[in-house]
Amino acid sequence: xxxxxxxxxxxxxxxxxxxxxxxxxxxxxxxxxGETMLLNMGPHHPSTHGVLRVLLELDxxxxxxxxxxxxxxxxxxEKTIESKTYEKGVTATxxxxxxxxxxxxMAFCLAVEKLVDLDVPPRAQLIxxxxxxxxxxxxxxxxxxxxxxxxxxxxxxLYAFREREKVLDMLEMLSGQRMMGSYFRPGGVWRDITxxxxxxxxxxxxEFPRAVQDYQRLLEKNPIWVDRTQGVGxxxxxxxxxxxxxxxxxxGSGVNWDLRKSMPYSGYEQFTFNVPLGEHGDVYDRFMCxxxxxxxSMKILHQALERLxxxxxxxxxxxxxVPPPRSELGQSMEAVIHHFKLWTAGxxxxxxxxxxxxxxxxxxxxxxxxxxxxxxxxxxxxxxxxFMHISSLPLLTQGHFxxxxxxxxxxxxxxxxxxxx
Amino acid sequence: MxxxxxxxxxxxxxxxxxxxxxxxxxxLSLLLGVVIVATVPLLTVILLIWIERKFAARIxxxxxxxxxxxxxxxxxxxxxLKMLTKExxxxxxxxxxxxxxxxxxTFATVVLIWAIIPFTPLHIGADLSIGILYFVxxxxxxxxxxxxxxxSSNNKYALLGAxxxxxxxxxxxxxxxxxxxxxxxxxxxMGMQDLTRAQGGMWFIVMSPLAAIIFFVANLAETGRSPxxxxxxxxxxxxxxxxxxxxxxxxxxxxxxxxxxFTVAVLTAVLFLGGWWGPFVDQLPAxxxxxxxxxxxxxxxxxxxxxxxxxxxxxxxxxxxNWKFMVPLSIVLILVQxxxxxxxxxxxxxxxxxxxxxxxxxxxxxxVLLAGNLVLGAIFMHLLQRHGRTLREADEALxxxxxxxxxxxxLAEA
Numbered sequence: 001x002x003x004x005x006x007x008x009x010x011x012x013x014x015x016x017x018x019x020x021x022x023x024x025x026x027x028x029x030x031x032x033x034g035e036t037m038l039l040n041m042g043p044h045h046p047s048t049h050g051v052l053r054v055l056l057e058l059d060x061x062x063x064x065x066x067x068x069x070x071x072x073x074x075x076x077x078e079k080t081i082e083s084k085t086y087e088k089g090v091t092a093t094x095x096x097x098x099x100x101x102x103x104x105x106m107a108f109c110l111a112v113e114k115l116v117d118l119d120v121p122p123r124a125q126l127i128x129x130x131x132x133x134x135x136x137x138x139x140x141x142x143x144x145x146x147x148x149x150x151x152x153x154x155x156x157x158l159y160a161f162r163e164r165e166k167v168l169d170m171l172e173m174l175s176g177q178r179m180m181g182s183y184f185r186p187g188g189v190w191r192d193i194t195x196x197x198x199x200x201x202x203x204x205x206x207e208f209p210r211a212v213q214d215y216q217r218l219l220e221k222n223p224i225w226v227d228r229t230q231g232v233g234x235x236x237x238x239x240x241x242x243x244x245x246x247x248x249x250x251x252g253s254g255v256n257w258d259l260r261k262s263m264p265y266s267g268y269e270q271f272t273f274n275v276p277l278g279e280h281g282d283v284y285d286r287f288m289c290x291x292x293x294x295x296x297s298m299k300i301l302h303q304a305l306e307r308l309x310x311x312x313x314x315x316x317x318x319x320x321x322v323p324p325p326r327s328e329l330g331q332s333m334e335a336v337i338h339h340f341k342l343w344t345a346g347x348x349x350x351x352x353x354x355x356x357x358x359x360x361x362x363x364x365x366x367x368x369x370x371x372x373x374x375x376x377x378x379x380x381x382x383x384x385x386x387f388m389h390i391s392s393l394p395l396l397t398q399g400h401f402x403x404x405x406x407x408x409x410x411x412x413x414x415x416x417x418x419x420x421x
Numbered sequence: 422m423x424x425x426x427x428x429x430x431x432x433x434x435x436x437x438x439x440x441x442x443x444x445x446x447x448x449l450s451l452l453l454g455v456v457i458v459a460t461v462p463l464l465t466v467i468l469l470i471w472i473e474r475k476f477a478a479r480i481x482x483x484x485x486x487x488x489x490x491x492x493x494x495x496x497x498x499x500x501x502l503k504m505l506t507k508e509x510x511x512x513x514x515x516x517x518x519x520x521x522x523x524x525x526x527t528f529a530t531v532v533l534i535w536a537i538i539p540f541t542p543l544h545i546g547a548d549l550s551i552g553i554l555y556f557v558x559x560x561x562x563x564x565x566x567x568x569x570x571x572x573s574s575n576n577k578y579a580l581l582g583a584x585x586x587x588x589x590x591x592x593x594x595x596x597x598x599x600x601x602x603x604x605x606x607x608x609x610x611m612g613m614q615d616l617t618r619a620q621g622g623m624w625f626i627v628m629s630p631l632a633a634i635i636f637f638v639a640n641l642a643e644t645g646r647s648p649x650x651x652x653x654x655x656x657x658x659x660x661x662x663x664x665x666x667x668x669x670x671x672x673x674x675x676x677x678x679x680x681x682x683f684t685v686a687v688l689t690a691v692l693f694l695g696g697w698w699g700p701f702v703d704q705l706p707a708x709x710x711x712x713x714x715x716x717x718x719x720x721x722x723x724x725x726x727x728x729x730x731x732x733x734x735x736x737x738x739x740x741x742x743n744w745k746f747m748v749p750l751s752i753v754l755i756l757v758q759x760x761x762x763x764x765x766x767x768x769x770x771x772x773x774x775x776x777x778x779x780x781x782x783x784x785x786x787x788x789v790l791l792a793g794n795l796v797l798g799a800i801f802m803h804l805l806q807r808h809g810r811t812l813r814e815a816d817e818a819l820x821x822x823x824x825x826x827x828x829x830x831x832l833a834e835a
Contacts, residue, residue, distance in 0.1 A: 045659060061581070153733075155477075224731055224732045
């Protein structure tokens with residue numbers, strides 16, 4: 001936006017003298033005659049879930065056009081990883097989708113493991129599945145709370161965050177960090193689970209169903225909630241696919257596409273669970289999809305708990321890629337060399353390109369990784385669900401009220417850190 | 422009645438007896454009344470904010486304010502002090518006079534309503550013969566303050582919030598006034614004391630539950646409480662019409678709104694829950710204050726319960742509820758109620774004047790009125806259900822015709 005230079009002095013220069021012509025093509029012609037109102041929503045707005053900015057063209061309260069504007073949270077994480085060794089790169093991925101860091105870890109680790117052809121022992125895969133499902137629950141709790149408070153149901157936020165706290169406590173047990181744990185490493189996980197993790201998980205699985213029932217009782221059949229969500233933000237399956245929507249937002253339209261089923265990773269094929277599907281593709285169906293996913297996640301966690309009995313290595317013992325346990329450092333020269341090498345230079349990866357994708361709570365998060373032959377990647381790119389979902393906002397919101405816009409933003413569940421890497 | 426029990430009403434004669442000038446004594450006694458009536462709501466609102474926050478906190482599995490003073494009781498005072506010390510900003514494009522006027526109006530309208538609240542059988546600011554009319558008139562100024570605040574802020578969000586609020590308040594005033602006419606019909610007076618006295622035998626909520634419900638819901642909307650909080654709708658409009666206000670002007674808006682809610686609770690208690698009526702009120706009129714307080718607390722906490730449970734309506738849904746449901750219902754209710762009252766007179770079921778405060782004597786007419794209300798409510802619910810079913814079937818038929826599962830979006834319905 002051009003600032004008109006004024007010779008009169010500094011205060012004038014602060015005044016924005018933008019050219020409305022720059023908006024031509026983004027908003028309808030009626031905005032230029034003053035027939036419709038342009039409203040700037042965000043980036044400082046309580047329900048844009050971070051720093052999304054949406055330029056709205058309003059006819060009364062109805063949205064004629066919505067122009068999403070992203071980039072306010074650009075962190076340059078993809079670029080940062082290019083100057084980090086593969087092991088260190090994991091840490092950066094945590095900060096992308098900050099509501100489900102472990103899914104990002106997973107996508108990146110999968111790509112690295114694919115690139116260097118690294119094996120992951122079954123126990124590590126199992127621990128990863130447990131963490132991912134816990135992360136899904138934690139992320140859905142934030143979604144549920146914020147979605148509900150966007151529609152005015154205040155208490156649900158507190159109830160949802162209460163349960164999320166328990167999940168975060170468990171994740172803290174594993175990695176020492178509540179959110180940015182970087183718990184997954186290429187070749188496995190950082191440490192084995194702690195002894196108090198399992199009883200806590202069992203306790204949580206005992207408490208959580210009641211909480212989900214509470215949420216369902218509060219919202220599922222609540223007439224106001226149903227009125228506010230049904231028939232709002234409808235997207236047909238073909239269009240949802242064409243706009244690159246994934247995850248619950250796509251499944252709400254009835255497309256059966258869940259990477260855990262269709263392209264299993266980390267041993268998801270060994271678990272029995274269902275993929276909830278919607279029919280109408282509206283806000284309510286996306287809401288129900290996520291709520292039912294909570295039950296499926298609990299199912300997976302129950303199955304994983306049974307298998308947690310089998311002991312085994314929690315990370316690959318391929319010493320060229322995975323550091324040896326500290327207990328070996330005192331006895332083996334070999335181990336010291338590997339340790340030193342891996343923590344200074346890291347490992348080298350071939351000059352090839354790979355793509356790995358996982359099902360994050362928000363949808364499909366894919367990691368494209370191009371090695372150089374050296375210890376740092378040439379290019380890392382993440383295909384993230386939030387970006388796709390934000391780009392579909394104009395389509396979803398057309399003709400709806402402002403009040404529906406916040407419902408729709410909530411229902412596609414965006415995280416701006418995930419959008420602006 | 423002794424002077425010590427009722428110093429407020431007998432102050433003037435006492436002073437005259439003590440040798441004061443009659444005019445000065447009258448003035449003093451009037452001033453005392455004004456100060457008391459105006460301060461009671463102001464002081465209660467401080468406690469009220471604490472109660473509201475604690476109550477919401479308990480619902481939401483939190484502790485709530487617990488740092489300032491015992492049990493966090495002084496939290497509201499601390500908040501008020503904080504607001505006083507904040508910078509008072511007037512936006513550059515704002516209409517300065519109107520912008521500063523709006524918070525004052527907010528506050529004043531609510532305090533003015535307190536003039537007609539009967540606290541006890543003997544204590545009332547001004548027992549106007551047109552108390553209800555006064556309430557409606559003063560309450561309507563509430564719409565003006567929103568319009569002034571939203572318009573003068575020179576902010577699009579404030580304007581949108583004001584649009585919504587005006588539409589909401591003006592619409593919901595219709596069923597509210599119609600519902601208010603029902604107690605007036607039954608008491609045969611518009612004065613607040615008369616209305617309260619008429620409930621000696623039976624509370625109006627039992628005699629006309631529908632009117633009570635309509636009045637309560639319409640007032641929820643008037644005060645902008647959930648589920649009608651779309652005038653504030655922090656998730657959509659950030660703060661609504663008062664977005665540009667800061668410092669103590671914002672504080673006045675907030676306190677004014679809290680007081681409005683409390684005032685509505687008091688009015689509901691006065692009009693439908695028997696006001697100051699309660700055991701031993703005949704012997705000790707001051708007790709009425711406590712009974713009224715208790716009843717008000719019940720209504721107020723019920724409002725809080727609703728506020729913390731339900732989501733928010735959308736503007737078109739709010740309008741639909743009002744114009745398609747509440748207004749027709751309240752009109753029919755008035756017709757039915759006046760017919761029933763005539764019927765009661767014709768059948769001779771109305772209790773004799775000296776028996777008016779007797780529960781048993783009131784029972785026959787109460788039963789007739791209650792039955793009328795229940796039947797009317799049942800008919801309306803049935804109509805509503807049938808309408809809903811037709812809508813659903815039409816939706817499904819449409820989906821079949823279009824060969825898709827998805828029904829049309831919200832636009833088509835609006």
